[in-house]
Amino acid sequence: MIGNRANWKVTILLILGALFILLPLYLTITIAFKTPREMTGNLLALPQSWSIQNFLDAIEMTNFFQALGNSAFVTILTVAVVILTHSLVAYAIARNLHKKFYKFLYFYFISAMFIPFPIIMLPLVKQTAMWGMDNLIGLVILNGVMQLAFNVFIYVGFVKTVPKELEEAAIIDGASTWQVFWKVIFPLMKPMHATVAILTALAAWNDFMLPLVILSDSNQYTLPLVQYAFQGQFSTDYNLAFASYLMAMLPMIIVYIFAQKWIIGGVMRGSIK
Amino acid sequence: MKFSKGLAAITLGTSLLLAGCGGDGGADGEVTLELFSNKSESVDTYKGLIAEFEEQNPDINIKLEAPPEAETVLKTRLTKNDLPDIMSIGGNATYGELAREGVFHDFSDDEVLTNVQSSYVDMLGQLVGPEHDGVYGLPYATNANHVIYNKEKVEELGIEIPTNWDEFVTALEAAKEAGEIPIYFTLQEAWTGMSVWNGVAGNLVADDFAERKNNGEASFVEEYDEVADKMLTLLDYGHSDNFGVGYGDGNNAFATGNGVFYIQGNWAIPEIVKANPDIELGTFALPSNDNAEENDLVSGVDVALAVSDSTDHKEEAMKFIEFMISQETAQTYIEEQKAFSGVEGVFQEDPVFEGIRVNFEEGRLTSFPDHYYPAGMGTENLVQDFLIEKNKDAALQTLDSEWDKVQNR
Amino acid sequence: MVKKKHAFLLMVIPAFVLFFTFHTYPALQGIFYSFTDYKGYGNWDFVGFKNYFNVFQDGRALSAYGFTFQFAIVATILVNIISVLIAIGLNSNIKLRKTLRATYFLPYILSVLIVGYIFKFMFTHLLPQIGQALNIEFLSTNILGNPDLAWLGIVLVAVWQSAAFNTLLYLAGLSTIDDQVYEAASIDGAKPWARFWKITFPLIAPFFTINMVVAMKNFLMAFDQIVALTGGGPGQATESISLLIYRGGFQGGEFAYQSANAVIYFIVIVAISIIQLRVLERREVK
Numbered sequence: 001m002i003g004n005r006a007n008w009k010v011t012i013l014l015i016l017g018a019l020f021i022l023l024p025l026y027l028t029i030t031i032a033f034k035t036p037r038e039m040t041g042n043l044l045a046l047p048q049s050w051s052i053q054n055f056l057d058a059i060e061m062t063n064f065f066q067a068l069g070n071s072a073f074v075t076i077l078t079v080a081v082v083i084l085t086h087s088l089v090a091y092a093i094a095r096n097l098h099k100k101f102y103k104f105l106y107f108y109f110i111s112a113m114f115i116p117f118p119i120i121m122l123p124l125v126k127q128t129a130m131w132g133m134d135n136l137i138g139l140v141i142l143n144g145v146m147q148l149a150f151n152v153f154i155y156v157g158f159v160k161t162v163p164k165e166l167e168e169a170a171i172i173d174g175a176s177t178w179q180v181f182w183k184v185i186f187p188l189m190k191p192m193h194a195t196v197a198i199l200t201a202l203a204a205w206n207d208f209m210l211p212l213v214i215l216s217d218s219n220q221y222t223l224p225l226v227q228y229a230f231q232g233q234f235s236t237d238y239n240l241a242f243a244s245y246l247m248a249m250l251p252m253i254i255v256y257i258f259a260q261k262w263i264i265g266g267v268m269r270g271s272i273k
Numbered sequence: 274m275k276f277s278k279g280l281a282a283i284t285l286g287t288s289l290l291l292a293g294c295g296g297d298g299g300a301d302g303e304v305t306l307e308l309f310s311n312k313s314e315s316v317d318t319y320k321g322l323i324a325e326f327e328e329q330n331p332d333i334n335i336k337l338e339a340p341p342e343a344e345t346v347l348k349t350r351l352t353k354n355d356l357p358d359i360m361s362i363g364g365n366a367t368y369g370e371l372a373r374e375g376v377f378h379d380f381s382d383d384e385v386l387t388n389v390q391s392s393y394v395d396m397l398g399q400l401v402g403p404e405h406d407g408v409y410g411l412p413y414a415t416n417a418n419h420v421i422y423n424k425e426k427v428e429e430l431g432i433e434i435p436t437n438w439d440e441f442v443t444a445l446e447a448a449k450e451a452g453e454i455p456i457y458f459t460l461q462e463a464w465t466g467m468s469v470w471n472g473v474a475g476n477l478v479a480d481d482f483a484e485r486k487n488n489g490e491a492s493f494v495e496e497y498d499e500v501a502d503k504m505l506t507l508l509d510y511g512h513s514d515n516f517g518v519g520y521g522d523g524n525n526a527f528a529t530g531n532g533v534f535y536i537q538g539n540w541a542i543p544e545i546v547k548a549n550p551d552i553e554l555g556t557f558a559l560p561s562n563d564n565a566e567e568n569d570l571v572s573g574v575d576v577a578l579a580v581s582d583s584t585d586h587k588e589e590a591m592k593f594i595e596f597m598i599s600q601e602t603a604q605t606y607i608e609e610q611k612a613f614s615g616v617e618g619v620f621q622e623d624p625v626f627e628g629i630r631v632n633f634e635e636g637r638l639t640s641f642p643d644h645y646y647p648a649g650m651g652t653e654n655l656v657q658d659f660l661i662e663k664n665k666d667a668a669l670q671t672l673d674s675e676w677d678k679v680q681n682r
Numbered sequence: 683m684v685k686k687k688h689a690f691l692l693m694v695i696p697a698f699v700l701f702f703t704f705h706t707y708p709a710l711q712g713i714f715y716s717f718t719d720y721k722g723y724g725n726w727d728f729v730g731f732k733n734y735f736n737v738f739q740d741g742r743a744l745s746a747y748g749f750t751f752q753f754a755i756v757a758t759i760l761v762n763i764i765s766v767l768i769a770i771g772l773n774s775n776i777k778l779r780k781t782l783r784a785t786y787f788l789p790y791i792l793s794v795l796i797v798g799y800i801f802k803f804m805f806t807h808l809l810p811q812i813g814q815a816l817n818i819e820f821l822s823t824n825i826l827g828n829p830d831l832a833w834l835g836i837v838l839v840a841v842w843q844s845a846a847f848n849t850l851l852y853l854a855g856l857s858t859i860d861d862q863v864y865e866a867a868s869i870d871g872a873k874p875w876a877r878f879w880k881i882t883f884p885l886i887a888p889f890f891t892i893n894m895v896v897a898m899k900n901f902l903m904a905f906d907q908i909v910a911l912t913g914g915g916p917g918q919a920t921e922s923i924s925l926l927i928y929r930g931g932f933q934g935g936e937f938a939y940q941s942a943n944a945v946i947y948f949i950v951i952v953a954i955s956i957i958q959l960r961v962l963e964r965r966e967v968k
Contacts, residue, residue: 342929342933344933345928345929345932345933348722348932348933348935349932349933351722351723352722352723352932352937354723367933370935374723374724460827460916461806461824461826461827461915461916462913462915463913463915463916463917513822513823514810514822514823514824514827515827516823516824516827516828516916517806517810517823517824517825517826517827517828518806518824518827519806522806648933648934648935649930649933649934649935649936650934651742651918651929651934654914654915654917654918654921655917655918657915657916657917658829658916658917658918658919661829661916661917662829662917671741674741675741675742678736678739678740679934681736
């Protein structure tokens with residue numbers, strides 16, 4: 001920025017900080033490969049062998065692939081639902097903000113951003129169970145409702161920047177409002193879709209409290225919930241536990257490694273809007 | 274448009290996936306029952322028993338659920354009006370509350386009732402209260418809240434098994450002087466403090482405390498003074514990080530030779546032995562009373578079996594209960610779990626329990642004081658807090674006021 | 683034109699219905715039950731404001747509020763300070779910028795619960811090992827077992843994880859600043875410190891406002907990390923409001939009572955959000 005010489009002092013400080021970020025992950029990986037006997041020595045040492053036995057045991061014990069499937073199901077479906085519906089809602093609101101009803105709706109929806117989930121938790125749990133929604137589909141619907149506030153907020157912000165002329169041209173060509181949205185606006189929203197998809201996917205994948213209170217059947221447990229449910233059985237077998245934690249985090253880490261630039265870009269874009 | 278088509282495909286794909294895995298396989302006449310257990314220690318035992326049962330009854334599947342904070346989960350399920358078919362839960366205040374709500378099947382007219390020990394049936398009945406005269410749970414396993422000791426160390430130190438408070442303190446002192454950790458505490462997990470609390474209070478406080486407390490005729494301040502003092506005395510004989518070690522780590526540590534005494538229930542024994550199969554353990558009742566004759570063993574119903582009154586598959590659930598109550602199954606259970614049976618004619622022969630066998634034979638037993646405290650008052654955290662702050666008067670007053678508050682709600 | 687109106691209505695009505703059913707309606711139910719003695723099951727009666735009076739006299743609830751606010755305020759401030767520092771560092775002329783940026787953002791993608799379990803292991807086993815080796819008294823025992831220090835452990839985990847997202851937001855803010863502004867300032871001979879307060883900070887102030895409000899709200903909801911690290915202990919030293927509502931509401935059979943607590947909590951949160959926005963926006967204008 002000022003001068004073109006690399007600032008080594010700052011670089012080194014940042015590298016030290018990064019090591020602090022990576023330390024817990026280093027521990028997780030090494031411990032996941034160790035045997036209980038190796039736990040008595042230096043905890044920071046590398047494992048003596050890279051045996052995958054802990055992972056095989058953890059997969060069997062926690063029924064890992066089922067939980068992975070549940071997490072993937074909830075995450076993918078939530079993202080799909082959120083992108084298709086929230087963008088639509090935001091479009092309708094953004095184009096009618098001068099009308100009282102839509103203005104009310106806008107503030108009504110985004111006010112939910114200030115309402116912590118625990119406030120509605122107790123009645124919601126009762127209600128969803130009564131209506132047979134204490135399952136993965138129920139979870140997707142609730143995710144959609146809980147994320148609505150933030151997503152409408154950023155989609156509306158985006159639609160406001162889209163010039164109306166584009167739509168008017170389509171309308172003259174005889175397109176209906178629905179067609180205008182799907183053919184003109186929805187594709188234009190692509191950068192916002194990316195942001196919404198990333199934030200929604202992370203929230204749904206890592207969520208713990210909502211699945212904890214909503215799901216009843218342990219066959220439907222998502223990955224974080226499985227880690228919680230097996231605490232008692234992991235007991236002090238930290239090697240097994242950490243293998244399980246690592247596997248639960250791995251899908252997101254892999255996605256992150258490959259799509260890192262895109263994810264960071266998406267989140268930053270969301271924040272400037 | 275490509276983008277949205279892709280999304281549509283994903284949506285479709287996932288909904289197909291859902292259709293594929295939905296339903297609980299009831300199509301071919303099979304029944305799936307949910308067995309809810311509050312003990313993570315017994316998961317392996319239950320898995321073995323379930324496999325055996327399913328082999329005998331190919332059209333019944335049993336699904337075991339043993340979540341952490343099981344009582345919270347069970348109450349959540351009650352709030353959802355979605356109780357599990359079969360429940361294997363502790364005989365404590367939560368059991369009493371659920372039974373009073375009338376959500377459990379009444380075993381009064383069932384034949385299985387004749388196979389379990391009536392004294393423990395009465396103990397469960399007391400938790401429910403006198404206004405309800407049904408039998409809502411079968412005492413399956415009973416427990417012992419005792420002091421576990423490391424035999425090798427006790428012999429090395431030349432310690433005699435104490436029978437009253439003074440002897441116990443002398444033994445602790447001897448261990449301390451020898452450079453050993455006298456008692457290994459695991460107070461990071463609040464509930465482990467209750468093993469100590471119940472052991473001490475069981476022999477010092479009158480059995481009808483809870484009843485009188487509810488009527489406003491008794492208080493912690495008046496009757497738990499000695500209990501609190503003795504708790505603090507025991508705490509002096511702990512290790513350097515009493516509140517930094519949890520139950521699992523504590524079992525490991527004790528198994529590997531840390532600590533001479535370990536104040537825990539019989540449920541900890543299999544866990545300790547798992548960590549070190551070579552360890553030799555012994556047990557005795559916590560002698561909190563100065564008078565040896567007054568020192569009984571604190572014992573309660575560790576596992577009560579209950580069946581949801583509203584289950585669609587009561588017949589199948591009862592089949593499982595009958596299987597559990599059979600002599601063979603009950604024997605397997607107590608051998609693996611190092612527990613005592615609620616079933617008539619099934620005895621625990623493990624030499625670990627040499628020291629407390631006499632209590633069972635002579636009926637020198639007393640119940641867990643805290644099973645009669647209201648469930649919502651969070652006693653374990655209050656006790657943990659007391660042990661950290663060591664402020665006796667404030668702690669006892671808090672216990673009193675929290676009790677009143679919960680009663681008042 | 684009428685058709686168009688209908689189309690817009692059709693677009694929002696389903697969302698409105700769903701949102702009302704699964705957000706507003708439970709909230710209204712909660713308010714309703716807060717005036718009863720409902721346990722979550724069985725019968726109930728109206729009890730007026732009794733639950734509300736009881737919350738104010740409830741030591742456990744008050745200590746949960748105390749802990750939650752102490753935690754949220756300290757964590758919010760720390761996260762924002764650290765995030766600004768990292769963001770400025772990442773925005774300066776450094777080597778390995780992309781790799782470092784990716785590393786600092788990594789914690790954001792991980793599950794709070796699992797991160798909590800990993801840190802719990804570190805507090806229980808690794809730190810005491812190091813503390814004993816180096817003879818540092820307060821590190822040689824598990825800090826999560828000490829009621830005076832346990833909350834700091836939770837703060838540490840919160841900062842480790844949340845700094846990621848806030849750093850990114852500040853980076854986004856910094857990237858909007860034109861380099862020429864700095865160049866002009868350096869010609870004027872402004873010292874780095876003055877440069878930060880006079881130029882950088884005012885320009886990223888809007889981001890600061892949003893970050894403070896969002897971070898504060900998230901920390902006030904703290905649940906996952908507390909379940910993983912301390913379960914609310916030792917004693918009730920780290921029981922957050924969310925955890926209290928969950929535990930008391932279900933296990934304790936205090937459905938109605940905790941509903942009253944939730945209503946109070948809601949009022950408190952709204953008040954704080956409004957105050958924060960007002961105060962911070964005024965500073966921005968200045």
